[in-house]
Amino acid sequence: MYAMHALILGAGVVGVTTAYTLAKDGARVTVIDQRPGAAQETSAANGGHLSASEARPWATPSVPRQLVRWFGQAGAPLRLPLYRWDPMLWRWGLQYLSNCRPERYRANAAALLRLARFSQQQMHELAAAARVEFEFRPGGLLSLYRTPASLRHAQRDSAHFAAQQLVDDEFLDPAQCAQREPALGAALQRGLIAGGIFSRDGATGDAARFTLGIAQRAAELGVEFRFGLPVRGLIRNGNRVVGASTTMGAVRADATVLALGMGSRSVARTAGIQLPLYPVKGYSITLGASGDDARLPRMGILDDDKKVVYARFDDALRAAGTAEFAGFDRRIDHRRIDPILGAVQEMFPGPFDAVQVAGAAAWTGLRPMTPDGPPILGPASNMPGLFLNTGHGPLGWTLAAGSARLIADWLGGRTLGLDAAPYSIERFRP
Ligand SMILES: Cc1cc2nc3c(=O)[nH]c(=O)nc-3n(C[C@H](O)[C@H](O)[C@H](O)COP(=O)(O)OP(=O)(O)OC[C@H]3O[C@@H](n4cnc5c(N)ncnc54)[C@H](O)[C@@H]3O)c2cc1C
Numbered sequence: 001m002y003a004m005h006a007l008i009l010g011a012g013v014v015g016v017t018t019a020y021t022l023a024k025d026g027a028r029v030t031v032i033d034q035r036p037g038a039a040q041e042t043s044a045a046n047g048g049h050l051s052a053s054e055a056r057p058w059a060t061p062s063v064p065r066q067l068v069r070w071f072g073q074a075g076a077p078l079r080l081p082l083y084r085w086d087p088m089l090w091r092w093g094l095q096y097l098s099n100c101r102p103e104r105y106r107a108n109a110a111a112l113l114r115l116a117r118f119s120q121q122q123m124h125e126l127a128a129a130a131r132v133e134f135e136f137r138p139g140g141l142l143s144l145y146r147t148p149a150s151l152r153h154a155q156r157d158s159a160h161f162a163a164q165q166l167v168d169d170e171f172l173d174p175a176q177c178a179q180r181e182p183a184l185g186a187a188l189q190r191g192l193i194a195g196g197i198f199s200r201d202g203a204t205g206d207a208a209r210f211t212l213g214i215a216q217r218a219a220e221l222g223v224e225f226r227f228g229l230p231v232r233g234l235i236r237n238g239n240r241v242v243g244a245s246t247t248m249g250a251v252r253a254d255a256t257v258l259a260l261g262m263g264s265r266s267v268a269r270t271a272g273i274q275l276p277l278y279p280v281k282g283y284s285i286t287l288g289a290s291g292d293d294a295r296l297p298r299m300g301i302l303d304d305d306k307k308v309v310y311a312r313f314d315d316a317l318r319a320a321g322t323a324e325f326a327g328f329d330r331r332i333d334h335r336r337i338d339p340i341l342g343a344v345q346e347m348f349p350g351p352f353d354a355v356q357v358a359g360a361a362a363w364t365g366l367r368p369m370t371p372d373g374p375p376i377l378g379p380a381s382n383m384p385g386l387f388l389n390t391g392h393g394p395l396g397w398t399l400a401a402g403s404a405r406l407i408a409d410w411l412g413g414r415t416l417g418l419d420a421a422p423y424s425i426e427r428f429r430p
Helices: 013-024 063-070 087-098 102-130 148-162 174-180 182-189 207-220 261-269 334-347 354-358 393-412
Strands: 005-009 028-032 141-145 169-172 195-199 224-226 231-237 240-246 249-252 255-258 278-288 300-303 308-313 316-324 361-369 376-379 386-390
Touching (some): 005 013, 013 102, 087 278, 102 148, 141 148, 148 169, 148 195, 169 174, 174 182, 174 195, 207 393, 231 261, 240 255, 255 261, 261 361, 261 386, 278 334, 308 334
Parallel strands (some): 005 028, 005 255, 028 224, 141 300
Antiparallel strands (some): 141 195, 169 195, 231 240, 278 316, 300 308, 308 316
């Protein structure tokens, strides 16, 4: 029997989830990645949040004011250095700033929340079918606000999307935050919590373990992984994309899915497609911790004013955050890690001594960010045979299962489970 041959470029969480979903649907699938295994770039050590109700674009109406406040601060959560010689950043930055207008923010946030909810349903089905162990903790996510002003702002935002049934949030006062998450007792006493928003549908886990587990299941279904193979470009026959060229020759397929994270931009350009992606660098630290230490949180937390997320693993706490615009520079700048560590020690004082802090595993990754927030999904304009599945920015794990389902349904010619117009590359056409 003839099975469609799909070529997936990229073995991060997005590419691997897509490969598995397509293989489950009966396609013959090949995955190519330059690295020796799956999840070795941005999906390697992220914040670990699966955040259906927390999904929001980073282009918000308060960004322009915050950028002024944070200007010149080495440890600021977000710095947009438009003064640097980086034309790609200027183009992207201006589009980003124009998406901070309130009406654009609301439309982009609704699009992200719809995809995040769709993705959550798909994730449940996928995780149940694949039976992969990834330290999944489905107990909800708690967003904390350190000031009454930021709390009020977040509550207004949540109420707006609750009216459209897009979030499942509960507002908590400071004492309720500490009841829900006892490890916050010390922060409560020190007056660090003005209030919180609890999202019942959030969860945490280890995205890299998830990706590796799904890759294993995909391989068992017959997916061929070709690691250590850099992709040079897309191969075209007229307008049709018929595969990819690699350092070891051509790989041809009926459909090619571009899921190279930040690598998508240069490979798309070989077929004349301009993807408005910028690598927004983030950091995580993973601190070894005993599994029964009650001073550490059990549930995932977003420390909103510091823009740091915390996730508990069996024997570690992960903290992640910061947004640095430094092109493709992947070096670790310790001035960016110190504020994350500082946030951990303020919120959860006590568990980590100097030796544990010194031994923390520091990591950096490049978020493939669109200027408006939603990823770029679907057929590439006027280029049959090519499907885009990239630009997931700070939410790639949260959105991976839904994005994979949409791509599989496009390839299979089925009706989509979601209006996909807000994710199309067409939205960037002038
Ligand atoms: C600090 C930080 C915290 C985060 N926290 C969260 C979180 O809590 N929740 C969440 O949902 N998301 C989070 N994210 C975002 C999430 O990690 C990303 O959106 C996601 O990993 C992107 O996955 P991807 O598969 O698109 O890209 P990647 O994981 O980067 O995979 C792309 C793959 O393509 C390969 N590749 C690239 N170019 C080529 C080429 N030319 N040839 C061959 N192979 C190539 C790479 O080797 C890589 O394996 C966070 C990100 C960061 C940086």
